[in-house]
Amino acid sequence: MTDLKRTVLFDLHGELGGKIVPFAGYEMPVQYPMGVMKEHLFTRAHAGLFDVSHMGQILMTAKSGRVEDAALALERLVPVDILGLKEGRQRYALFTNDNGGIQDDLMVANRGDHLFLVVNAACKDADFAHLKAHLGADCDIGMVEDRALVALQGPEAETALARLVPDVVEMAFMDVAIRHWDSAELWISRSGYTGEDGFEISVPNKFAESFVRRLLDMEEVAPIGLGARDSLRLEAGMCLYGHDIDEGTSPVEGNLTWAIQKARRDGGAREGGFPGAGRILKELAEGPSRRRVGLRPEGRAPMREGTEVFAGPEGGDPIGKITSGGFGPSIEAPMAMAYLPADLAEGTTVYGEVRGKRLPAVIAPMPFQPNRYKR
Amino acid sequence: MKYTEDHEWLRVEGDHVVVGITDHASEQLGDVVFVELPEPGTSVSKGDEIVVIESVKAASDIAAPLDGEIVEVNSDVADNPGMVNEDPTGKAWFFKMKVADLSALDGLMDEAAYKEMIG
Numbered sequence: 001m002t003d004l005k006r007t008v009l010f011d012l013h014g015e016l017g018g019k020i021v022p023f024a025g026y027e028m029p030v031q032y033p034m035g036v037m038k039e040h041l042f043t044r045a046h047a048g049l050f051d052v053s054h055m056g057q058i059l060m061t062a063k064s065g066r067v068e069d070a071a072l073a074l075e076r077l078v079p080v081d082i083l084g085l086k087e088g089r090q091r092y093a094l095f096t097n098d099n100g101g102i103q104d105d106l107m108v109a110n111r112g113d114h115l116f117l118v119v120n121a122a123c124k125d126a127d128f129a130h131l132k133a134h135l136g137a138d139c140d141i142g143m144v145e146d147r148a149l150v151a152l153q154g155p156e157a158e159t160a161l162a163r164l165v166p167d168v169v170e171m172a173f174m175d176v177a178i179r180h181w182d183s184a185e186l187w188i189s190r191s192g193y194t195g196e197d198g199f200e201i202s203v204p205n206k207f208a209e210s211f212v213r214r215l216l217d218m219e220e221v222a223p224i225g226l227g228a229r230d231s232l233r234l235e236a237g238m239c240l241y242g243h244d245i246d247e248g249t250s251p252v253e254g255n256l257t258w259a260i261q262k263a264r265r266d267g268g269a270r271e272g273g274f275p276g277a278g279r280i281l282k283e284l285a286e287g288p289s290r291r292r293v294g295l296r297p298e299g300r301a302p303m304r305e306g307t308e309v310f311a312g313p314e315g316g317d318p319i320g321k322i323t324s325g326g327f328g329p330s331i332e333a334p335m336a337m338a339y340l341p342a343d344l345a346e347g348t349t350v351y352g353e354v355r356g357k358r359l360p361a362v363i364a365p366m367p368f369q370p371n372r373y374k375r
Numbered sequence: 376m377k378y379t380e381d382h383e384w385l386r387v388e389g390d391h392v393v394v395g396i397t398d399h400a401s402e403q404l405g406d407v408v409f410v411e412l413p414e415p416g417t418s419v420s421k422g423d424e425i426v427v428i429e430s431v432k433a434a435s436d437i438a439a440p441l442d443g444e445i446v447e448v449n450s451d452v453a454d455n456p457g458m459v460n461e462d463p464t465g466k467a468w469f470f471k472m473k474v475a476d477l478s479a480l481d482g483l484m485d486e487a488a489y490k491e492m493i494g
Contacts, residue, residue: 035460036431037406227405231431300409300456302429327408327431334409355427355434 007053008148008205009212016216016223024121026054029225036227040329043194043232044369047154048224049215056124057144057202058131061114064138070115073135074108079251079274081261085110090174090189092259094251095127100276100283101247102254103130105239109176109189116176116187118149118200120241147187148208153198153232155372156220161188161199164214168199173373181211193229195236195371234335235328237294237366243305244292244323244337250276252283253339255292260284288342290320294366295336295350299359302327302334303352309338310351313358319344322352328368335368336361376464377480378489379440384464385480391447391471392480394440396428399493401463404430407456412448412470419443419472426469428459440483443474 004027013020018029029051031039042048062069071082080093087110095103104123109116119127124143131141152161161168165179171190179186184207192198203211215221230240239245245254263269266281274280297303303325308318325336340350346365351358377385382400386393401407409429419425419439426437448470452458458467474480484492 031405035406037408227431301411301427302409302434304434327429329406329431 005054007051008208009051009053009150012209012212013051013223018223018225021226023226024054026121028054029223031225031227032223034222036225036231037329039222039224039228040231042222043154043224043228044196044330045154046222047152047157047160047198047220048194048228048232049212049221050151050153050224050229051148051212052151052200053148053208054121055149056117056119056121056127057147057149058117058119058124058128059114059142059144060117060131060135061140062138063140065113067110067113067115070139071110073138074115075264075270076273077130077134077275078108079260079264079277079280080108081263081270082108082110082115083270084261084263087112088176090176090191094256094259095130096251096274096276096280097247098275099247100250100279102241102245102249102251103127103247105241105245107189107191111176111178122242144202146205147202148205149200149202150208150212151192151194151198151200152215152221153192153194153196153224154220155197157196157198158374160215160218160220161201163218164211171199173197173375182207184211186211190374193236193238194232195238195367195369196232197372197374231326231329234324234326234337235330235367235369236371237337237368239292239337240324249292249339250280250283250288252280253288253290253292257284290339291342292323292337293340293344293346294364294368295322295325295338295352295361296364296368297334297336297352297359297361300334301354301359303336303354303359303361307336307352307354309340309361310353310358313351313360318353319350330369337366376486377483378486379483380492381438381440382493383437383440385440385483387477387480388471390473390477392441392443392474392477393468393471395468396437396459396463397489398463401460404428404432404435404459406431407459410452410456410459410469412450412453413445415445415447417445419445428456437469439472441472441474441479443472445470446473447471
């Protein structure tokens, strides 16, 4: 509990009645007086505002000055086509390790002459050191320390943000742009982690509170805590690093093969060349032995992280484990993610052991809640 | 009403005791999404975990506050767990029990003592 850090919006969270908990080394609001359930539903109906300033913002510029060189450098650490990422666009990526596991997941944006990365709070120092150690000879790599990051998520996010920055309406899902609000330079992406349309906005620390207050003054917008952020991302089928994916799970096991573009696969223009490529390319070709899947428990009882999963209602050894689980306020039912043998098809009934009882759950497609991005 | 250290309230109704959780407990739990109740007719000992409450955050157990027998459970709460947040000390009672000795309630906290405990 010592040495917890605070984001620049900490005092505002207190003023708004946020319940503060330690998270990834920060004191962060887990919920506001509205409560997790209502905050979740508010975000899906209107626009939720999340403080994600604890996440790492990293700038990466090639010493040659060419963004292509920064992209090629980063490709040495991720199994993702960064060179093919166009200016003004963002893409999901993964830092892999030599064993083919995942060191972190991140967003990468091409901003014309450099790359902008957003990484998880708990991993940001390690990610920064990793980038410096492997790419420092070719690239200038800097952690952005003077900016907050907020996410505005939900069907009314565009209406709300457009009052301050009118031309965000022209952005499509995964576009990035730099825009001004008064004298503040905003780094905006049309993305998020809720499955809803929305934006992530990097704002200079000194303007962060006034910017957030302007948004919160709008009737479409309410502050949302980490509790609802978790249930929203789980309904959207998205991984939480350290839970659903980690150093021991490969991107193929994690069901993230969509993040590995053709250029980096066998026969691609820049095949392999990332940490753990041997295992990852082999799993792509032959299939993994286990895979992250969605589970829909049949009753109302949630199956939480750590719940062991069995093939049958009695006997046998566990066949896997739940990595995230809870209740989905929008789907009005429990939901979970688990690692299970890859040969089990969707629709198969398995059994989660909850308080000594085996309860049925069906392997189900994700997302649990359809996403609503603006393509 | 009487109160336990586990944030249950007990109300005597004839020769039965009605049991639920306090406003304070309901607030601490957050939005309740699942409640599992015991079978009527179950004999219980003080401290037996007989009710499971799952909120959006976590699972908690409710223990039998006294020795006795469950005579009735509130199936409305199992069907509509949100009641626990809306009306924890009224409509969202969990179960009624027959206790061998009603004087056992004398050992529990009264409202003033409970309020002091939760601060």
